[in-house]
Amino acid sequence: MRIERYDMIVIGAGPAGLSAAIEAAKCGIKPIVFDENARPGGQLFKQIHKFFGSKEHKAKMRGFNIGKELLEEAEKAGVKVVLGATVTGLFDGKEVTVRIGDTIKHVQGDSILVATGASENMVNFDGWTLPGVIGAGAAQTMMNLHHVKPGDRILMLGTGNVGLVVSYQLMQAGCEVVALVDAAPRVGGYGVHASKVARCGVPFYLSHTILRAEGDDHVTGVVIGEVGPGWKVIPGTEKHFDVDTICLAVGLSPMAQLLSMAGCQMNDTKGGYVPVIDEDGMTSIDGVFSAGDVTGIEEASSAMIEGRISGLAVAHYLGYIDDAEKQQRIEEQEKALDALRQGMFAPQNRGKKIEKTEEGIPVSENLLDKGYIADDEIARYPGVTHKKGIHPVIECTQNIPCNPCQDACKFGCISIGDNITSLPVVTEDSQCTGCGMCVASCSGQAIFLVEEDVEPGYGEVTMPYEFLPLPKKGDCGVALGRDGKVVCDAEVTKIRSAKAFDHTNLLTIKVPNDMLMKARFFKSQE
Amino acid sequence: MTDIQEVLNKIGPYEPAEDDHLLVCRCEEVTKGEIRKAVHEGMFTIEELRRYLRCGMGLCQGQTCGKLVKGIVARELGVAVTDVTPATSRAPMRPTEMEIAGNDGGEQA
Numbered sequence A: 001m002r003i004e005r006y007d008m009i010v011i012g013a014g015p016a017g018l019s020a021a022i023e024a025a026k027c028g029i030k031p032i033v034f035d036e037n038a039r040p041g042g043q044l045f046k047q048i049h050k051f052f053g054s055k056e057h058k059a060k061m062r063g064f065n066i067g068k069e070l071l072e073e074a075e076k077a078g079v080k081v082v083l084g085a086t087v088t089g090l091f092d093g094k095e096v097t098v099r100i101g102d103t104i105k106h107v108q109g110d111s112i113l114v115a116t117g118a119s120e121n122m123v124n125f126d127g128w129t130l131p132g133v134i135g136a137g138a139a140q141t142m143m144n145l146h147h148v149k150p151g152d153r154i155l156m157l158g159t160g161n162v163g164l165v166v167s168y169q170l171m172q173a174g175c176e177v178v179a180l181v182d183a184a185p186r187v188g189g190y191g192v193h194a195s196k197v198a199r200c201g202v203p204f205y206l207s208h209t210i211l212r213a214e215g216d217d218h219v220t221g222v223v224i225g226e227v228g229p230g231w232k233v234i235p236g237t238e239k240h241f242d243v244d245t246i247c248l249a250v251g252l253s254p255m256a257q258l259l260s261m262a263g264c265q266m267n268d269t270k271g272g273y274v275p276v277i278d279e280d281g282m283t284s285i286d287g288v289f290s291a292g293d294v295t296g297i298e299e300a301s302s303a304m305i306e307g308r309i310s311g312l313a314v315a316h317y318l319g320y321i322d323d324a325e326k327q328q329r330i331e332e333q334e335k336a337l338d339a340l341r342q343g344m345f346a347p348q349n350r351g352k353k354i355e356k357t358e359e360g361i362p363v364s365e366n367l368l369d370k371g372y373i374a375d376d377e378i379a380r381y382p383g384v385t386h387k388k389g390i391h392p393v394i395e396c397t398q399n400i401p402c403n404p405c406q407d408a409c410k411f412g413c414i415s416i417g418d419n420i421t422s423l424p425v426v427t428e429d430s431q432c433t434g435c436g437m438c439v440a441s442c443s444g445q446a447i448f449l450v451e452e453d454v455e456p457g458y459g460e461v462t463m464p465y466e467f468l469p470l471p472k473k474g475d476c477g478v479a480l481g482r483d484g485k486v487v488c489d490a491e492v493t494k495i496r497s498a499k500a501f502d503h504t505n506l507l508t509i510k511v512p513n514d515m516l517m518k519a520r521f522f523k524s525q526e
Numbered sequence B: 001m002t003d004i005q006e007v008l009n010k011i012g013p014y015e016p017a018e019d020d021h022l023l024v025c026r027c028e029e030v031t032k033g034e035i036r037k038a039v040h041e042g043m044f045t046i047e048e049l050r051r052y053l054r055c056g057m058g059l060c061q062g063q064t065c066g067k068l069v070k071g072i073v074a075r076e077l078g079v080a081v082t083d084v085t086p087a088t089s090r091a092p093m094r095p096t097e098m099e100i101a102g103n104d105g106g107e108q109a
Helices: A015-026 A063-077 A136-145 A161-172 A191-198 A257-262 A300-317 A323-340 A365-370 A404-408 A437-441 B004-011 B032-040 B046-053 B066-077 B098-102
Strands: A003-011 A031-034 A080-082 A085-091 A095-100 A103-114 A118-120 A133-135 A153-157 A176-182 A204-206 A208-214 A221-226 A239-242 A245-248 A252-254 A266-269 A272-275 A288-290 A391-394 A447-455 A458-465 A476-480 A486-496 A505-512 A521-524 B023-025
Touching: A003 A015, A003 A095, A015 A031, A015 A063, A015 A103, A015 A300, A031 A085, A063 A300, A085 A103, A085 A257, A103 A300, A103 B098, A133 A136, A136 A161, A136 A245, A153 A161, A153 A208, A153 A239, A161 A176, A161 A191, A161 A245, A176 A208, A176 A239, A191 A365, A204 A365, A252 A272, A257 A272, A257 A288, A288 A300, A300 A323, A391 A437, A404 A437, A437 A447, A437 A458, A447 A505, A458 A486, A458 A521, A486 A521, B004 B032, B004 B066, B023 B032, B023 B066, B032 B046, B032 B066, B046 B066
Parallel strands: A003 A031, A003 A103, A031 A080, A103 A288, A133 A245, A153 A176, A153 A245, A176 A204
Antiparallel strands: A085 A095, A095 A103, A118 A252, A208 A221, A221 A239, A266 A272, A391 A447, A447 A458, A458 A505, A476 A486, A476 A521, A486 A505
16 A cells, blocks of 8 residues: 655645645645645635734735635645545554545655634524524535525524624625524624624524424524523513524534544543644644644634644754744744734633723623613723714724724824724824725724714714615615614715725715714615 | 442433433434433443444534533533543544445555
8 A cells, every 4th residue: 555655744724724834835844735625715715704803913804815815825835735635534653544536545744733623513402403404604605605595584593703793794695684692691702793783683682592493394483582590491581583594603613533533632621622732733642733723712813823833833843944943933923823812802701701891991781782882881982082073983892802993094093002902092183084994994894984064963974884785875764773773864975985995885874963973874765 | 430320320310301302413313312311321421322322423423413412411410511521533534435445545456
C-alpha cells in the first residue's frame, strides 16, 4: 500500500484550517488541506452580514468577502486544497485515511492540524422530525449558497447571534419571521443584532419554548409556551402560530471525534467534548494541532486568528522558523485574538448577566427581554446626543469588540478610543456633514443620522437599509419604532447606495420633529 | 468500578413519563422512553447505550442526537452532563460503504 507523505496535513478548509495552512505555507511548508465539502471556506460563504471587530479582524467586511480573500491568499501562498475529501480516521504515527471518490487513501503527515469545526445542536419536541423543522445552518445554506427560500412563514428558536443573524437574513430573503423564541430569560446574542430584527416588527418570546410542531406530513403550525420554575411550561401560556418552517438555532457542538480517536487527551465541558491544547493549539500528541470551533465554540474571526497561530506553531515545530520568529509573529496574532475576547460577550462572561457597561451605564433591560431599547432608556448612552443640525445617533449600548465607526468618520465625530469594547461617543464640537459613512460602517446597523427642522415641524432620519426592492424617493409609508410598531407616517426623501457602503443602503425619511428619536425603520404602504 | 446495583438502587425504578414517545435518535428510531428505561437496566455510558439500543449508530453517527442522549442519561442518573462517559470515536468517521471500506488503500484486489 502506498502512503503519501506531507509536511502538514490540515483537516478542514474553513476559516481556521485555511488560515493555518496560509501561515505555514508562508514559512515554506507545503501543506495539504482536505475538506469533505464541494467548496472551501467552511461557513464563511454563508455569512452575508458584516463582521465585527477592528481593521485587523477585517471588521465591516461581509463574511463571504472575507472567505474570498482567504481563498485568494491561500492560492497565492501555494496551499493545496483537496475538496470532496472526507477524512475518515486519524491514527498513530499521524496517519490519516481520507476518502476521495470511491477510494480510501492513506496519507501521513509530519504534523496534523485538525480544524473540523462544529455541528448544530438539536432540541426535540413533538413533531421535531417533520419536514419543515430545520437548523439555522440549513436555512443559511439554502438561502445564501443555493438561493432557495427555506419557507414563507418561519419561527426561530434561539436568540444567540446565529438565531438573530439568520432571522434577519430570512427576512432579507423575503420570508416572514413570526417570532423569535428562547427558553433563556434573556436575549443571548448582541443587542444590535436583536434590535435590527425587533424594529422590523418581529416579537421576541424569552423564557418560552416550543411545545409541538403541528402538521401531518410537513409543518403547518407551531405551539410555544412560557417556561416556569423547573423548566416546566406554565399551563395556559400556550400560543399558536401558523408557520411552514421552524428554524432551530440552539448552539453548536465541536466535532472533535478525529482527535478523540487519535488518542488526544480530551476534556468534557459544558461547551462540548474538546481536545486539551496548549496556547499554540498543540494537543497532547506531539505534532497534532487543533484550531477553531473544534477546540471550543467561538466565531469565525477568532477561528482565523487561532488558525494563524497554529500555522506558525506548526512551522516552528517542523523547524521552518526559529524561537524568536515564532515568538514575534505569534505575539501579534495573540494581541488581535485577545482584543476579540473582550467585552460583555467574552468567553469568560458566557451565561453571566451583566448589569452595567464598562462605563457604568445600566444595560437596557428591555433589550435583553424584548430585543429593543425602550424610548426612555436610549438617552443614557454616549452615542446618543441631541443637536440642532444633522448628527449621528449611535444606538450601541453593549461593550462588544468593534470599532469601524470610529475610522469611518473623517471628521472626528465618533470616538471609541484605544479600548475596542468602549461604547462609541459622539464628540460635542465636531461637524457632521451627513455623509453617512458611519451608518454604513456599523456592522450592527445601530447608527442613524438625525436632523431636526429640515422644513417647519419636520426633520429627517437616515437609517441603514438592507432589503430589496429599495424604496424610492417620494414613497409614502409608515415609520416603525424600535419595537417595530408604527409611530407615524413617513415619506422617503433620499435613498443612497454607494460602493463604499458595501450594499448597506442609506434610507432617509421625513417625519415630524418629535418622532426623530423614535422612528427607526420604514415600511412602504402598498 | 461502578457498582451497577448500587446506582440502580439509588436512582430507583423507571417511571413512565409523558414525553417517553419522543423520537430522540431519528436515524435508528430510538425514543426517549427506551433510553430512560435502558438506564434503569444498567446502561450508564453512551457506549453501552449505543450497543444496546443503537442510538447514535445510524447515518449521522450521533451528530444530531448525541448531546440529547447524554442529557437524558445525565438527568436519569442525577449527574452532570459532563460526568456521563462519552462514546468512543472510531473510524470510519463518516458513513462509508463496505465496498469502499474494503478497498482500503485504493488498490483493486
